[in-house]
Amino acid sequence: MEKTKIQLPIDEMPTKWYNIIADLPEPLPTPKEPDTGPSRLEFLSKVMIKKCLEQESSDQRWVAIPEELRELYVQAGRPRPLRRARRLEKFLKTPAHLYWKREDLSPTGSHKVNTALAQLFYASEEGKEGVCTETGAGQWGTALSYASCLMNLKCVVFWVRNVHDWKVDRRTLMKMYGGEVHASPSDMTEVGKEILKETPAHPGSLGIAISEGLEYAEKHEGCVYCLGSVLNHVLMHQTVIGLESIKQFNISGEQPDLMIGCFGGGSNFGGFTLPFIGEVLKGKRKCEFLAAQSLSAPNISRGKYRYDFADHAGKTPLLKMYTLGHKAEMPPIFGDGLRYSGAAPILSLLRNLGYIRTKTYPINEKVVFEAARVFLQTEGFLPAPESSYALRAMIDEALKCKETGEEKVLACNLSGHGFLDIFGYKKVLDL
Ligand SMILES: Cc1ncc(COP(=O)(O)O)c(C=O)c1O
Incomplete structure (x- = not known):
């Protein structure tokens, strides 16, 4: 056959993740502060999972996947x-x-489950009560709701409005996992309110949903912000x-x-x-x-x-x-x-x-x-x-x-x- x-x-x-930063032909340009306004790096250090931030700037080639997390990968x-x-x-x-x-x-x-489980594993280890995030297609919001459910943590999702509105069944799935879902822009945050004031039927964007998630984490003690793409640790x-x-x-x-x-x-x-x-x-x-x-x-x-x-x-x-x-x-x-x-x-x-x-x-x-x-x-x-x-x-x-x-x-x-x-x-x- x-x-x-x-x-x-x-x-x-795999027992280890691969961190290509150790092997890049040139150093990876580091994140920078803008010329004006408060320190963004300091802000992130308050609203993100400590272990993920540590991994974000690590140049260690191989990073061990905790055994308990490997079990969750097998479960998934x-x-x-x-x-x-x-x-x-x-x-x-x-x-x-x-x-x-x-x-x-x-x-x-x-695939979003691969990092959702890792991030929730660390959030739980750090004693957090919940996580919040943005989602576009809804796959990341569902993955994070699922991982939060396994770890018994709260999950708040800001979902780009025009997708939130047509993906009715995915929204239900997120809620079945226990996720709290908000169409973004929403009236839960100042960023959202400001945009809705100017454009009440704004379709939303991932960039706006990220801003809302960050603001929510900033205002809710015990809640950390998780990102589903782009960053090195993800x-x-x-x-x-x-x-x-x-x-x-x-x-x-x-x-x-x-x-x-x-x-x-x-x-x-x-x-x-x-x-x-x-x-x-x-x-x-x-x-x-x-x-x-x-x-x-x-x-x-x-x-x-x-x-x-x-x-x-x-x-x-x-x-x-x-x-x-x-x-x-x-x-x-x-x-x-x-x-x-x-x-x-x-x-x-x-x-x-x-x-x-x-x-x-x-x-x-x-x-x-x-x-x-x-x-x-x-x-x-x-x-x-x-x-x-x-x-x-x-x-x-x-x-x-x-x-x-x-x-x-x-x-x-x-x-x-x-x-x-x-x-x-x-x-x-x-x-
Ligand atoms: C199924 C699927 N594939 C791919 C992507 C794109 O994201 P990334 O480029 O981070 O993989 C998404 C994002 O939501 C997704 O849901």
Whole structure:
């Protein structure tokens, strides 16, 4: 029988996260204070989890995953399979070998659980009463609600309003986990009230929701703010994806020539690729890396590499990253998790040094959702709208191989499933 699934035994699950900061060819530019206003670094040190802040600036190459947290990873279904998409290959008549990593199998439906569990584990260790956060697609808010539920902590979620309003079932799921959900901008915070005063029907943005979450944490003793992408420690927690994949490719007997991920702030892309990029930097392997984005928010594709705030209200320190501007307006798309102004500083540096290629797709999402349908009809699984961007890019590369006859090995990260996003597919594919 042809092998299509590479599974690792539980005791092969990573015991350490990989921190690429130790191996970067240039020092990572550090966060900066703006010229005016209060100290943002001091502010963050008050509202964030201490352990995460420590990890944020760590240059230790390997960071041990606490044993109790590894048990939670197992409870959430890690290690996750790497699959070969042989039926898709046949359908495309491509000589390329196509692989996909199954982050869609997480309890809440995406990779976000990998860092949510880590952050809640540390919040609980530090004696916190609760956490708060922003969410765009809703996957991060659900993952954090789930992790909070496991740790018996309160979870408050500020959810970008226009997505909050159409993802009714995901909202219910978040509430079933015990999450307290607010459409953002909300009247819970000064930032939200100010925006609503000017534009009562404001659709919201991730930048605004981050500002609201930060303000909420500042005003609620015992509540810490958690971020689901962009930051160094978040990418590091996500490296369990790539570390498992390295072992799985070794079992498969072939190695990827090109690795692809969709890219919002960069956490699933980084989690999947950084362990491989680390080996490229050391001259141990050859591989290319491709980030798939929407033209709605082409941060790492078309943004400027400069210092910018990570939130709308400018409450965070300035980060050196590819940015569209922290107040940029980005047209709504159904793959809303890709709609953020800034790209992770680590990945921005690697892009600037030429290690990451990018590809953007039109705002109407038609070609992207067509790829999701082809995948569903060949492999049988429904990707999240965001993950469909990675699939589209992998299919495009596979079709190039068909023209050139190259037998390349392509791999993409399927960052989530789309069972709670059916409405978006219905609209775009006119079903
Ligand atoms: C399923 C899924 N994939 C990808 C993303 C993009 O985020 P990141 O770039 O941090 O992986 C999101 C964000 O919400 C998501 O829900």
